[in-house]
Amino acid sequence: MTDAIIETADLHKSYNGVEALRGLNLSVPTGSICGFLGRNGAGKTTTIKVLLGMSRPSSGQARVFGLRADEQEASVEIRRRVGFVSEEKDLYDYMTVEEMIRFTAAFFPKWRAELEQRYLRKFELPSQQKVKALSRGTRTKLALLLALCRGAELLILDEPTSGLDPAVAEEVLQALVTHAGNDEMTIFFSSHQIAEVEQIADHVAIVDRGQIVVTGPLDELRERYRRIQLVFDGDAPDTHFLAPGVVRVQRKGRVLTLLSSAGAEGIVEEARTLNPASVDVMPVTLKEIFLETVAVED
Numbered sequence: 001m002t003d004a005i006i007e008t009a010d011l012h013k014s015y016n017g018v019e020a021l022r023g024l025n026l027s028v029p030t031g032s033i034c035g036f037l038g039r040n041g042a043g044k045t046t047t048i049k050v051l052l053g054m055s056r057p058s059s060g061q062a063r064v065f066g067l068r069a070d071e072q073e074a075s076v077e078i079r080r081r082v083g084f085v086s087e088e089k090d091l092y093d094y095m096t097v098e099e100m101i102r103f104t105a106a107f108f109p110k111w112r113a114e115l116e117q118r119y120l121r122k123f124e125l126p127s128q129q130k131v132k133a134l135s136r137g138t139r140t141k142l143a144l145l146l147a148l149c150r151g152a153e154l155l156i157l158d159e160p161t162s163g164l165d166p167a168v169a170e171e172v173l174q175a176l177v178t179h180a181g182n183d184e185m186t187i188f189f190s191s192h193q194i195a196e197v198e199q200i201a202d203h204v205a206i207v208d209r210g211q212i213v214v215t216g217p218l219d220e221l222r223e224r225y226r227r228i229q230l231v232f233d234g235d236a237p238d239t240h241f242l243a244p245g246v247v248r249v250q251r252k253g254r255v256l257t258l259l260s261s262a263g264a265e266g267i268v269e270e271a272r273t274l275n276p277a278s279v280d281v282m283p284v285t286l287k288e289i290f291l292e293t294v295a296v297e298d
Contacts, residue, residue, distance in 0.1 A: 005030040005154055005186045006051060011060035013046050013210075020046040022210035023060070028188050028203065033180050035197030035218075036190040038207040039294060044190035045087065047207070048158050052079060064154070083147030087159040089139045093132035097125050097142060101149075110151025119145040122175070137168035144172060148179055155179075157189040161196060173200050198286045208294040214261075218286065225284040226264040230256040230276040237274055243267045248292055259284070259292050 006028035013021040021043050028034045038044050049055035050062050053075025065081060067074035091100060105111040120127065123141035126134075134142065140160065147155055160176075161169035177200050180187050191197050197204060204221060206214040214221065224245075230236065236256040241249065245262025256276075260267050264281045271279060284292075 003030050004028055006062075006064050006188060008047070008050075008062045009060055011047070011050065011062055012058045013050060013055065014058045020210055021050070021057070021060075024207065024210060025212055026205055026215070028186065028205070030186055031184060032203040033177070033187045033201050034189070034203040034205060035201035036188060036205050036207065037192065037194065037197050037290060038190070039192055042192075042207045042294070043210040044192075044207060045158055046210075048084075048156055048190060051156065052082065052084060081153050083150055083152035083155045085140075085143045085147050085155075085157045085160055087162055089136075089143040091131045091139060091143060093130070095131055096128050097131065097134070098127040100131055100142065101146065104146045104150070108150040112149045112151055115149045116145065119148065119175070123171075137164050140164060140168070140172060144175065148175075153185065155185055155187045155189075157187070159191060160189055161191070161193065169196065176200060194287045194290055204286065206290055206293060213293045214289060221286070221289060222283065224261055224263060225289050226260045227282045227284050227288070228258045228260060228264050228267050228271065229280045229282070230258075230271050230274070231278045231280075232256070232274075233277050239274065241267060241270055243270045259288075 004027040006026060008024050008026040011021050011024040012019065024043065024047060026047070036044055036047070046055065050057050051064055051069050053069050056070050062069040064078045067078055069075055069078060095103065101116060105116070123145060125138065125142055125145065131139070131142070144160070161172055164172065173196055176187055179185060198218070202218055204215065204218050205212055232254050234254065236251045236254055238251060241258065243266035245260045246267065247259040247261050250257045258267055268279055268281065
């Protein structure tokens with residue numbers, strides 16, 4: 001079994017009495033590309049801040065590399081071994097691109113000079129241009145270069161493609177996949193863009209209202225989740241299913257539709273006792289899983 005590079009247990013965080021995290025339990029396997037998927041305000045950024053020691057949990061525990069994120073010395077070690085790109089792409093506007101790179105490289109003994117040159121070319125970064133004059137997409141690519149070249153074991157990104165046009169977003173996503181494949185780096189990235197998570201992630205954690213509601217390898221989730229549609233000769237019965245894995249039941253006229261997180265076999269077997277006229281089992285997309293499992297109202 002793959003060891004977890006990130007682990008949280010019953011993690012809580014409150015701001016002025018408002019709970020941002022409500023018992024979050026997260027496990028990110030080493031070597032994975034894990035998409036941390038949730039709506040705006042679901043708790044993604046708060047979780048990242050706790051993992052990096054930028055915010056202390058109200059209760060519960062968070063570990064990165066097995067180190068306690070809420071302990072001062074451990075959090076310094078965590079940040080030394082992590083490449084982080086925030087949603088704001090924090091950079092010094094008064095520096096040139098070259099100065100920003102040299103300034104950052106000085107802090108990291110394992111700085112990868114050959115990667116720096118590769119990404120300067122790949123991202124077409126203007127070395128002598130001031131950071132304040134860069135477009136949003138170019139700022140993102142510079143921030144990504146700084147994170148990728150420091151020799152980090154774990155890359156954490158908060159909404160890495162936020163505000164980018166589709167072409168630049170695609171370039172960023174492909175760079176992440178290539179880097180992870182070449183350097184066997186773990187990538188943990190938050191997003192509310194289902195398509196980009198589905199495009200590059202092999203592991204998914206869906207967070208809603210400060211709790212993990214779905215997690216696992218993406219291929220396994222696709223295999224487990226099924227939509228079962230029962231059609232009856234008359235009105236669909238108002239019934240309670242005992243088979244494990246029933247996430248949601250919808251009844252409309254002659255049709256009863258169920259979402260299962262544990263395959264379809266047990267539910268179909270139970271459903272046949274209701275004598276439906278037809279039974280159909282359909283695969284479910286990540287978008288459908290997301291929409292069916294997050295809360296729709298605040």
